[in-house]
Amino acid sequence: xxxMALVNxxxxxxxxxxxxxxxxxxxSETRMQTRDLNVFYGGNQALHKIELDIxxxxxxxxxGPSGCGKSTFLRCLNRMxxxxxxxxVQGTVMLDDQDVYSPYLDVVLxxxxxxxxxxxxxxxxxxxFDNVAYGPRIHGIAKCRDKLDEIVMESLRRARLFxxxxxxxxxxxxxxxxxxxxxxxxxxxxxxxxxxxxxDEPCSxxxxxxxxxxxxxxxxxxxxxxxxxxxxxxxxAARISQKTAYFHMGHLVEVGETEEVxxxxxDQRTRDYVTGRIG
Amino acid sequence: xxxxxxxxxxxxxxxxxHRMERIFRxxxxxxxxxxxxxxxxxxxxxxxxGFLAFQQTKILLEVNLPFxxxxxxxxxxxxxxxxxxFPNIETRREKKELxxxxxxxxxxxxxxxxEQNHHNAGRTVDVWVTASDDVDMLIKGAVSRDDxxxxxxxxxxxxxxxxxxxxxxxxxxxFNSGFFLNxxxxxxxxxxxxxxxxxxxxxLIVCLLxxxxxxVMAAIYLEEFAPKNLLTDFIEVNIxxxxxxxxxxxxxxxxxxFLSIFGLPRSAPLVGGMVLTLMTLPTIIIAxxxxxxxxxxxxxxxxxxxxxxxVQTVFHxxxxxxxxxxxxxxxxxxxxxxGETAPLLMIGMVAFIVDIPKTVLDPATALPVQIFLWAxxxxxxxxxxxxxxILVLLGFLIVMNMLAVILRxxxxxxx
Numbered sequence: 001x002x003x004m005a006l007v008n009x010x011x012x013x014x015x016x017x018x019x020x021x022x023x024x025x026x027x028s029e030t031r032m033q034t035r036d037l038n039v040f041y042g043g044n045q046a047l048h049k050i051e052l053d054i055x056x057x058x059x060x061x062x063x064g065p066s067g068c069g070k071s072t073f074l075r076c077l078n079r080m081x082x083x084x085x086x087x088x089v090q091g092t093v094m095l096d097d098q099d100v101y102s103p104y105l106d107v108v109l110x111x112x113x114x115x116x117x118x119x120x121x122x123x124x125x126x127x128x129f130d131n132v133a134y135g136p137r138i139h140g141i142a143k144c145r146d147k148l149d150e151i152v153m154e155s156l157r158r159a160r161l162f163x164x165x166x167x168x169x170x171x172x173x174x175x176x177x178x179x180x181x182x183x184x185x186x187x188x189x190x191x192x193x194x195x196x197x198x199x200d201e202p203c204s205x206x207x208x209x210x211x212x213x214x215x216x217x218x219x220x221x222x223x224x225x226x227x228x229x230x231x232x233x234x235x236x237a238a239r240i241s242q243k244t245a246y247f248h249m250g251h252l253v254e255v256g257e258t259e260e261v262x263x264x265x266x267d268q269r270t271r272d273y274v275t276g277r278i279g
Numbered sequence: 280x281x282x283x284x285x286x287x288x289x290x291x292x293x294x295x296x297h298r299m300e301r302i303f304r305x306x307x308x309x310x311x312x313x314x315x316x317x318x319x320x321x322x323x324x325x326x327x328x329g330f331l332a333f334q335q336t337k338i339l340l341e342v343n344l345p346f347x348x349x350x351x352x353x354x355x356x357x358x359x360x361x362x363x364x365f366p367n368i369e370t371r372r373e374k375k376e377l378x379x380x381x382x383x384x385x386x387x388x389x390x391x392x393x394e395q396n397h398h399n400a401g402r403t404v405d406v407w408v409t410a411s412d413d414v415d416m417l418i419k420g421a422v423s424r425d426d427x428x429x430x431x432x433x434x435x436x437x438x439x440x441x442x443x444x445x446x447x448x449x450x451x452x453x454f455n456s457g458f459f460l461n462x463x464x465x466x467x468x469x470x471x472x473x474x475x476x477x478x479x480x481x482x483l484i485v486c487l488l489x490x491x492x493x494x495v496m497a498a499i500y501l502e503e504f505a506p507k508n509l510l511t512d513f514i515e516v517n518i519x520x521x522x523x524x525x526x527x528x529x530x531x532x533x534x535x536x537f538l539s540i541f542g543l544p545r546s547a548p549l550v551g552g553m554v555l556t557l558m559t560l561p562t563i564i565i566a567x568x569x570x571x572x573x574x575x576x577x578x579x580x581x582x583x584x585x586x587x588x589x590v591q592t593v594f595h596x597x598x599x600x601x602x603x604x605x606x607x608x609x610x611x612x613x614x615x616x617x618g619e620t621a622p623l624l625m626i627g628m629v630a631f632i633v634d635i636p637k638t639v640l641d642p643a644t645a646l647p648v649q650i651f652l653w654a655x656x657x658x659x660x661x662x663x664x665x666x667x668x669i670l671v672l673l674g675f676l677i678v679m680n681m682l683a684v685i686l687r688x689x690x691x692x693x694x
Contacts, residue, residue: 110586118577118581122580124582134585189584
């Protein structure tokens, strides 16, 4: 597997020689890693020295009580925090061997490689087809109409939505049910063929049946993508993730194999949380 | 402390709460009623007066059309025709009074009629010519024949002539097309609002073309791209201030800059539109920003997370969703501009314009200025014309506001 260069050669300034069109045949275990990551909202420090490795082709679950910084962490990975006022990020976030916060990096390209699915389904008020086709269109991925159709169908199929909407691809995406909308958002994210998919509590606004569907979908998607998921449900984390990170008050308290974290947590706070004593 | 049970304490207060609700409803309803009554009175008084101006008294003359269309003296043909209709008129004074029952523009109408009907040259044909404004007022009942001659402005002899015309059915009120086709005139019966309508139309077009793109771009930049710092706060305060600046100040600005420095022509709708642009811009920017702000941030995040650039996010997703509000703001701004008089006075659009402007550089006036001018005129007949012009202006406003509603419905996307 080859990797696109994150650096946009057109973004001006001095481009470090190592970053020009580098094609890195990386197949290491770690897809993303953060080192000494601190995030501030104005004067408040939201994250303290987070050091976390995101393994390739696995589901990493971020758990912890509300306000512990897990969503903030997630949004650092594709620089969605850039649009938040007063938000300052220090430290390094690496995608393979490229620095996500490097001034030479083009954030558009980064977000094409690191996709995101949000807590609340947020389809565009456009047709189902246009929702999924939007990403490939802006990136010019599809060269012709047939190719675009193919990408859209394939993405919907992979998001397990195709059978339900194949007769009404031109109906507005907002006319779908909550669970369908969330699957539409997943289809939209994977239509761009990202390498990493970030999911911010993707099931929190869904009923148990829709949640089950999304969970199965995530389990399937991990074979092709690297998935990082924030969740409030410990059962969900236990069911579908291979790695779990427990956040508490802006600190990464414990990280490990999911089974380990749930069955044999080291830290007292993790133990309290996963056994349901707090949280 | 009283020891009443909880529910009883709630019950004892319920009466007062329900009374407050009734009082508030009654107050709200009466406020609405008051507004409706005032509006009704305004509309009824303007409409009852203004509608008269849509009719114009015309007199039927049997005219022997001249052969020589170009060099004929239509004034004397007109006079001769009138003398033939009323043969027993001798004195100079009586003749003058007779000629005065038709409009001073009747000879021009006759000329125009002859030119259009040149195949009838030499024959005697029926021609409807416009009656003078004094006759018009009498026929429409705006003045009574029992009034003093100074008030009704018609002599007893003229009244006799008019009675004879009525008897022979040679005088009647017809639709006043001249009101919509003519420019201004000193003679009320010949005065029309075409020059003012065209002036208003050109000014609005210029205003729309300048203010809408500029205002929307400024709103997008300030809302989506500009960094939030002291400078942008300062700009925001100033934009809000500009929206409240008296319009005459914009007129003075236009006079000083567009006319004095840039040397643009006086009285031109181009300059009028530019001045109105200055006035409308703050409204459009404020409304635009408000509707951009109302677009849910989740839509922006969705687009950004897919790798859309900021500009793509704004133009593909945010602006289409904000469009109904942006358009409504623009149309409300334009509707304010259409009724603006003061800034136009400053740049000379208050002129007496007879010729109908054909481009944005021709001298023109505007509907509200025309109302202002006519409201100042002493002739009785200008009163109804003023009211009629107000009606036309109200018509324009209703059309524009309806357009705002329709556009909002059309572009509204539910999410």
